[in-house]
Amino acid sequence: MTGRGPGWSAVRDRLHARILDRTYAPGAKLPRDADLADELGCARSTVQRAMRALDEAGLVERRRRGGTTVRADPVRRATFDIPVIRREVEGAGHRYGYVLRSRDRAEPPPAVARALGASAPMLRVRATHLADGRPYMGEDRWISLATVPEIAAVDLAAESANAWLVRHRPFDRCDLGLYASAADAEDAAVMDVAPGTALLIVERATFIAGAPITWVRAVTAPGYRLTATV
Amino acid sequence: MTGRGPGWSAVRDRLHARILDRTYAPGAKLPRDADLADELGCARSTVQRAMRALDEAGLVERRRRGGTTVRADPVRRATFDIPVIRREVEGAGHRYGYVLRSRDRAEPPPAVARALGASAPMLRVRATHLADGRPYMGEDRWISLATVPEIAAVDLAAESANAWLVRHRPFDRCDLGLYASAADAEDAAVMDVAPGTALLIVERATFIAGAPITWVRAVTAPGYRLTATV
């Protein structure tokens, strides 16, 4: 509509281009929001909306009174979508399967107790997710019986602990770790690979309102890869 | 100040709590923004600001006229900060080092050509980043001479290609892949580990304005892990 200036995304792109071509060099201070608004022919709130996007992308740093500066060492943020395993398997056109290998009530090992900040006995669940009948992801999971007592009554042979928790105990915080590991005898048996095979491991700890929910070490099939686009 | 309703972050938290306690169950439609504003005693734009945050977190899905729904399968987004290697090494209290192993002008292999969408001869650079004199990350990199012709004149023994590119050719798009690999003879020699050792591999392709900049396969030291908190 006539009379309206450029949109917030057009402003973001203009400013991003100036960062890329070094009109605004790393470490440099940008003009005040109000001055940019005058120059670009839009409102200060439009500039602010654009700047928030650049801030979230890790390109600039904003301070009240202090103004806006281009980050000298831009932090590169890669966002990976971590899908529900079943959705991932079926989305790739495979048949999903699930096998409960064991469930016990036991004291968590020190590393798990540290990660969750709890050491009371927990429910330990070992299970395998299958794609077309072959191991796709093996998981070794500890679930807090203090936070999720009702898990004790769930038939985890019929439904994966993860699927149950997603529906009954969503988390508000999750700690993630990714690393490579050579399959030991147990991993090798679970994933049906030769011992020593290089596997990607995803470790996850989830919490709700500061209370621990679950800790899980997921072993992925050989060739498994996580992808993202920044 | 009196007369002002709750802030956008308080609204976001209220709505998030209702998603978590299943007042709004997965797949359910949320009340209209205007109705929520009336109920919570704030402006519609405040509700919108809160909703945008929930949308970005992958918890809800917004459509004009269609309203807001709770995602039935919440996509779990994990954002990893991928630091500059030098900063990572020095930040951990180690001494950073860099060694250029080779540089050649060659035709990229098919997988690289596909990832970059280009097949003209490129500059191939193999280098190692060190922490306290030991291999920390080994990289095998292809740089487009069409997009970055000036790299041909850069002394890559004195400065890593990555450091140079960050300053002179920032990207506006980056494709990332993470996977585990058993060290072959070359990886083993580069990283000074036994062949077959499980290593985390980070593959990255960057672009500017649709043109390819570089493709790199980075081999990390044993024990290297990426972490994130959602």
Next chain:
DNA sequence: ACGCCGAATATGTAGCTACATATTAAAGGC
């Protein structure tokens, strides 16, 4: 009953005022 079209609707956005607040810089005293 089905398909198409148009109106209604719910969210998205531009811009504005007024107020809030974190931060910076200048002034004054020692």
Next chain:
DNA sequence: GCCTTTAATATGTAGCTACATATTCGGCGT
């Protein structure tokens, strides 16, 4: 010259109007 205090400043936010637009649903015709 240094330290403290205070005022100024640049960004952050709440709320509002008006307009934009993607989507949905109802009505009408066949």
